[in-house]
Every structure is written in C-alpha cells, then in structure tokens.
Amino acid sequence: MTQGHAGPGLAKAYRPGDVEGAIYERWLAADVFAPDGTGSRADTSKAAFVIIQPPTNVTGSLHLGHAQRTAVEDLMTRHARMRGRPTLFLPGLDHASIAAQFVLDRIIAADGETRASMGRERYLERMWRFIDETRIVILGQQRRLGASLDWGRLRFTMDESSARAVREAFARLYAEGLAYRHETLINWCPGCRTSLSDLEVEATPETGTLWTVRYHVLDEVTGSPDPALTISVATTRPETILGDTGVAVHPDDPRHAALVGRRVRIPFVERDVPVFTDSVVDRAFGTGAVKITPAHDHDDYATGQRHGLPFVDVMDDAGHITAAGGPYAGLERYAARQRILADLDAAGDLVASTPHEMILGRCQRSHDAVEPRLKTQWFVRTTPLAAEALAATRARKTVILPERFEKVWEHWLTEIRDWNVSRQLWWGHRIPAWYCPDGHITVSASETGPHACVTCGRPATELVQDPDIFDTWFSSGLWPFSTLGWPEATADLTRFYPGTVMETGYDIIFFWVARMMMLGIHFLGDVPFEVVYLSGLVRDPYGQKMSKTKGNVVDPLEAIDESGADALRFALIHGAAPGNDQRFSTEKLENARNFANKLWNAARFVLGARPATIPPDALRIAPDAARIGPAERWLRSRVGAAVAAADSALTDFSFGELTRVLYDSIWGEFCDWALELAKVRLSDDALPAADREATWWTLVEALDTYLRLLHPVMPFVTEALWAEMPRAAGDPDLLVVADWPAAPPADAGAEAEVGALLELVRALRNARSEAKLDPAGWLAVEVALPAALEPTFDALTPALERLAHARPLSRVASAGALHGGPAGGLAVLAGPIEALIRPVAPDREAAARDRARLERELAGTETQLEGARARLADERFVAQAPPAVVERARARATELEERLAQLRARLAE
C-alpha cells in the first residue's frame, strides 16, 4: 500500500453490530490468523507465540467465563501478532465423556430411551449427531467474540489424530510400567455408572445419622448367637452391614478386651466374623468398636487387608444390593438402609441414633453419593511423573501466575495418588488393552489392535478388548502435543512445542494443567508451556457462581447483541486480576460500551477535522516538530507515557491495568483535553496552514497509536476506525497485522507547563461553579504566573479561554498587579499560578460563597503545612530518608507556604 487511506466514512452513531461481522470476514479473507497465513506479516525469525486454550466441552454453549478467557487469550495473541511474532492460537473441542453422556442421557430420556435400550453403537451414533449440532454453536460464539483462532487447525479430542496419540501414550506408559491394571477400592458413581478419579469426588459436609447397632457374640460352646452378650458398633451406613467381615477394637481398650478373639454374627446375612484388635480404632469415637466392611470403605479396606478379612461386595453398578445381601438383594441402597434399620429395630438391636456431622463424597457431575467399590481398573503411576512436573516449576521452566497457586500446586503434586483412568462409559477413547481367555494383557497402539496375545500367541479373534474408555482428561492431558501431530516428529511439533502461555481457569489446575505438565514432560522431554496464566471465575453481580439452575447465567451472545463484542471483552478484562474472581454486571458492560462509543466519536471528530490542505488520501506523516505548539508536545508526551504503561502492563500480564491505562489516556487525556485544545488551532484560519496541519497530524498520530494499543482488547471497533485513518508508508491494510506502536518522545517540559495551565482551567471552572456564577457567561480573568510559564500561556491563551470559558484571559506582570484593582473579584490559585476573576456584575452572594471556599482551602492548607513542617522538623527523617524524598518534602512545604500566603492575602482584601 503506497497511498494513505480514506474509507467510506464513519456512521454518525456507533453500532457495533453493523461492523463486527463484516470485519471478522475481512480478517478471514485476508488469512491473518494462521502463523503462516498469506496475510500474516510475521517475522519468521522470531520465536513463535503459542497460546494454549482449553478445548471447549462439546456439551453446551459458552458462558461468560469462556468469554472472559477467550478475551484474555485473544488479547495476548493479538499483541504478539502485532509484535511480529508468528502466533498459533489453535481452536479445539473436547469430547467431555461424562458430561456429554450426562447431557445426552437426559435428551434421549425425553424420547423414552436409555443407554441400555439403545446399546453402545446406536448411543454413540446419537452422540455424534448431537455434537455436530453443538459444535457449530460453540465455534460460532468464539467467532462472535472476535477470537483470532487459526480455524484451519481446529482439533477435536475424538479426532483420529487425538485417538492415535492416546493409544501411543498409553502403550508407552504400559511398556514403562507406568500404567497398570489392578483391583482395588475405587470411587463409584451409581448415577453415572462409572468409576471416578479422586478429583471428581466432591467432599460435601452433611448432617447424617450415626446409628449404634448391637451384634450378638457367638456362644463359645454352642456356636449360636448369645441373646445377652453383644458388642455395639456405630455406623453411618447401615446397608454396609451386609458386607461386614469383622469387628475391630483398640488393643488397649479394657471395655472390649474380653471379647477379642470371639466371633459375632452379622445379622441378616448370618455371617460369623472375628472380633480383633487394631490401633486404627479411635476409642473415643462411638462405642469404641468398629464394624469392618473391606469392600465398601477406604479405611476398612486397609484394615481388611492387614487382617486377611474377606471382601464381600454387596452392591451392583446401579447401587442396588446384590445377592450377597441376602434378603435385601435387589433393593436400592437407601431403601435397603431403611429396611435394615427397621428390621434391626424390630429385633431390638438398634440401640441409638444421633445426628452426625460428616463429610460425604459426591459425584461432581450427578451429585450422587459416591460408593467405594472393589473393581479392576487401569491406573497411571503418577508419582514419578509428578516429581518431574514439580522439578520443572521449581526450576522456573514453567511459571504459574498468580504465583500463590504454586503452593497448592506443590502440595497436590507431592501428595498425589495414582490416577484411575478407566471409565465405564461409552463416549470416549476405548482403552487399547486386550485380554485373552487366559487373562494375559496385550496393549497395542495400533489402530486395528494386536494380531495376537503377546504372552501366549492366541490369535486376535480370541482376544477381547477392554470395554472401558479413558478418563477424558487423559486425552486432554496430551493436548499441547497431540494437536501438533505427536507421536510423529512433525515440523509443527518442533516449531510450536513447548507453547508460550497456557491460559485457563484455576478450577482445573489439577484436572488439566498438572496432567499436561506430567505427560508433556514425560513424552516430549520438555515442559508443554512456559507460563500458566490462571484466570478467576466470572460471577454474577451478587458474587454468586453463575449456573443454569440458579438462572443467573449471562449469555455472552446476548451481551454482544446488546453492547458489542468489544464492550464485552473490555468489561471482562477491565478490573480483572489473574486468579481473582470477578463480578459481572450490566453497569460494567454499559461503561465499556460507552467507552467504545467515546472512541468512535473522537475518531469521527479527528477525521472530520482534517485541514482542507491535506488530501483525503494523504499518507500519514509525523507532525512537523517545528510547527507544533505546547499542547501538541504535551499530547505526544502523554501518548508516549501510555505506550510505556501499556507495554509494562502487558509484560506483567496485568491486563486490568492495561485497560485502565488506555481508558484513562483516551478518555481523560485525549478526549477531555487534547481534542479540546486542538479545536482552537484547527479552526484558526489566521494560522499558517502548515501549523494547522501539524496539529492535525499530531491528533492522527495519537489516535493511530491508541487504536493499535487498544486493538488486542477491542479488535472490532479499532479495526473499523483504523480503516478510515490515514496510513503511513509500510502500513498494512488491516490493523490486526499492523505494527505495535513505538512511543513518541517524552517531553517533560511540555508536560509540566501544559499540566500547570490545565490546573488553572480546572481551578477557574471550580471557582465559577462554587460561586455559582453564570455558567454560560464569559469571565474576565487576569492571570499572574511564573516567567517560565509565560511563553506556554501566551501560545495557549485562545485555547485556555475556550476551556475555562474565560475571555479575556489576560496576563499581568506580577501577582501584585492583581491586587488593588476594582473591588469584588474572585481569587483563584492553581499551583504557582494566581488568577483573579473580575465579576461581570458585582454580586454580594457570589463573593460570600467564594470567601467560604477560600477559607476552607486555607484551613486545609494549614493542616497540610503543619504535617509537612513536623516531618521536616524530625531529625531522623531528614537524616535517614532518601535525599530525594526529603527534597520533595521541602519543596512541598515551600509550595504550601506560598499558597498559604496567597490565600491569606486574598482573604485580607
């Protein structure tokens, strides 16, 4: 592009909906999102920036939390892209087996079907149909948000490439002895009919009942239960009585010493079990005697193993009592509990029941009480993997933000237990393990499975594949490299692994982040990402977690329809700190939309103010330094400060700080002051055209810089406005691939001088308002100011007159000249500047109000001066504080003294 640009012009009103869709299309058409897209202007010699986004669950639509994360991810991506780095922002979907089945089960239930009635094959077909619908919705939402995802690389965890990585990873772990099959007590959800990892069990505090039950001791001679000799045990789960295989007491407990070694009869199942001692028993709890159910309780499992007790499983997959439960067989577990309690009571063996505070494990998904059950499952030995992940974070190869999460990270990985990866579900990756009739295990990474049993050579036809699937997190744990072609040694893998930043919510740090770290380091020999950026949760205006059941969910699409994607993104990023939860409210969204509107109108003004001497398609040039005035120098310096502050915020991942800086600069400096100051020069026909041009180019430069800085946060509106802006030589067509801005030079002198005069304007406005002078009238003001400020004052007088609505604003030789004139003026003090408002007409009331204002100011100044003097009088302060601090304190005291003198002089008149 060799010519400056003039677009079709901007609509008078800002309507986000009118520009967003078209702009996304332009980005896609220009192919700027892919690291090697035809429109990419990336410098391939620079390190790639790879952002890792959690693949979205296919089950539902996006909520505000997704929107916030996508906004943050896209912000980082767009910034890196403008810095000229090749960027990879890969879109993905996760099959989310348990969540997806949970949702689909409800859908098919509406048609009167169940998982069982459909069968595995039909069920999975139905699932694919279901997710084909949802995936379109989900991907459309990301697009509406403006996420600059490389759509050509869309990956799904159920794709063959992911499946291959899963098989390979598992086969390697098995070969290395890090995956093993083992019968043990696992967490079982009767509602979902699957086992769960420890992480998927939520410990929920509840008030249950502690029942005391009598077991009858067997007569040593007759072998039948003694009606009189009993031992009482306490239990919160009477249904597990059916699986009891022992009673334990503490070895030093005299109350039960006589019964140790005797046998008791478990009621209903008529099983005779031993009474024995074990020091795990807490003598203070309950009766001091514990019923032992090794197949249904984690503690009892260990106790049972120590004492060689039988393991009697009394429950089936649905949570119903099995044949082992004798008369209760077939009953649902809680129905069985009630029947057992009633029967115990009838037999006179239910001694007591008391309310009991306890922690109950519930399924994260269905909230059913989790049942500990004995099952044979596949486990991953995590201890060695966790050690490597820990070593990596300790060596700072991967940094977790905010840092405080490193502590829980350390704790969890140190205390980690082996990971049960088997799930008794259908939707997911089938475990690639085959069993021969002799029980030999063959694990194969081949898509078609093994040819024969590796142990006995039986042919594949005689082998049966494990019906279970993997925990979803097993495939998502491979995400940073399975998406790049692993296990093949692809060019992508070399180029994009490890990733740069992994962004996600802190709620899945263990589920996902830890697994990616462990598996990434293990299989690739290097960490999967350099930075873990953890976002907080988005809550409703009252701090509640958003959930569909509470009905407080804000749909991102509604917010976008209402206020635009830019406003939503800004609202979600503004004021959010990593790891901190954030409340979302319509007020925040409105504020963000107003900001976008403000920017729109500011741009409209700048573009409309182009001096006629500049052709519409002129190439953008830097303002002529010899032609600009103090206001322009001030603006350029402030823009430079904004660039520096934005850069530093981005370096620190302080995105809330970034939006604050941009909001304040654009609204508080550019719109409130710079544009108003510029209006005078731009419309001054007496000024040489070159001067007016220089002023305009200064505004264009500032706006151009702001648009670039803001683009990562508000991509649509900035792109739309930039389309209308003059281009510099070498600028691309689209802002999305434009260069990140450099800071215009700082100008401390202009900042100080113009800053002081803006203070004067504020003071004059304040005085007018406080004295309730005619708001629309022109004030006659005389100003006395330090000699150093005089040239700036003279240059800006017309602009200052306009801003303060004061004319004439005339300079007098000295402060003394302000006194002794016609009586009844209002004194105004602004730092080193003194001014006097000459009333248009004498007004006794206004004078009185003004006097009150001055008196208040006097009192305040006195207090401040007292403090400043006390500080300086303290020898230790003068001696020990840094010289710069002492110097500042001195200057401050001097300033206050002068001000005090001025005020006293005014009040004395």
Added chain:
RNA sequence: GGGCGGUUAGCUCAGUUGGUUAGAGCGCAUGCUUGACAUGCAUGAGGUCAGAGGUUCAAGUCCUCUACCGCCCACCA
C-alpha cells in the same frame, strides 16, 4: 484438620519495590441543547484503608494476632 484469598468511598473494584495529597467506574448532588459524543460535558460531596499490636524517620502497602466472608485440599466409623 491443613492451606489460600478477601475485608479500601453508598455499590463494584484498582493501588507497582513502604515515601508524605489513597484512585476509577457506577450511584448521588448541582449545573450545562458550548458544532465528535446526553452512550455526553463541567463541578462537587463522600474514605480514622476490618480491629489490635509491632517493625520503620515513614505503613493501605512489611510482621504477629483477632474477627468476619469466600475458596481449595483432606479415607476416620
């Protein structure tokens, strides 16, 4: 039972390595049809930074304790 976070203006939140005058948005009050913007402009009121103690010349900021709120981890019947 362990650990983490929060407590700053009426509300929602910023506040960098301690530095003297603690900020913003919303809300509130007063006023403004000033040629980019009423999705706006101007001005103002409003804070003993949860409480107590300590370190320091200096504490919203560092340390200790307390209170309240929230979260995470945890196999005691």
